[in-house]
Amino acid sequence: MESLKEKILTEGKVLSDSVIKVDAFLNHQVDPVFMQSLGAEFGSRFTDYGITKIMTLESSGISPAVMTGLSLGVPVVFARKRKSLTLNEHLYSTEVYSYTKQEANDISVSKDYIDRDDVVLIIDDILANGEAALGMVDIVEQAGAVLEGIGIVIEKGFQEGGERLRERGIRVESLATIESLTNGHVNFKQGRLI
């Protein structure tokens, strides 16, 4: 998605050969009009697949997920990173390790909001090692729901997450895939031109 690549080039900050900071438009500040255009793009790629529910992980996934839900007209459930006192034990839960934060968190979704009749689209902001996405896939499987695919705003193509998901036969649609960040320069994977 060209407008996203442009944002990454102009507003992203390459911090090392493996880290790019996209706080300006994705992880800390968001432009809702731009975010709506990302949601519409996910919507167009996953329309006509009978999606009944979008799942994401708090917090940075919520904005693109809600805008995708707006586009497809379906509810969004966000997996929570730990149990809150007002959530009971009626949960699907799995452990996810965060390399960024260097800690493991349980992520969980109430059994009230996903079940075997659901056709789920997972949306997340970043795909790196795939831990968060695989955790959500696990929750979809626990629920007995159908996983239709995963929509990612930015895939770090030089990390293994995309491969781990695709080798399981999961359809992964990334709006921008970064091939490398060598010498402070962002190289995108050339793919579907839109």
Add this chain to the structure above:
Amino acid sequence: MESLKEKILTEGKVLSDSVIKVDAFLNHQVDPVFMQSLGAEFGSRFTDYGITKIMTLESSGISPAVMTGLSLGVPVVFARKRKSLTLNEHLYSTEVYSYTKQEANDISVSKDYIDRDDVVLIIDDILANGEAALGMVDIVEQAGAVLEGIGIVIEKGFQEGGERLRERGIRVESLATIESLTNGHVNFKQGRLI
């Protein structure tokens, strides 16, 4: 806002005289079309005030904040609950105590995304004791920005947050205010009819 009151009555679960669970449409699952209507309502109440930025707190504030930003056409910054490894020390920060989670968190916003030229609207999902909102007010003040007001989806009118904010002269607009939850019954404050 009548449609919100209806949602609270039909989908909220009163757990005690002081706790109502609104996970079904606000804290865990959201209906993006409904959320957009809440954002439009906040937008209509705060249009023509020169708002340049919306601030919220991760995670449950993000959906209504982003939809309000879509309505007003301004960026949304979400205060983070702890420092991430990719955020540096270039932060406004303050401590917020969560009675629900019984713990104190630092909340912080990068100095890149709010400054003295900003006119800020704070949006949050729930107003109870006011700790989170007062933390965000503190950050706006640290930045030297103008605080135009606070928009709250559900105010728990029997807790002190609303009074703490209003006695400081802050304009607080709540889309629904719950006066009591006695005996499992939700009583709303009668106010502005819309």
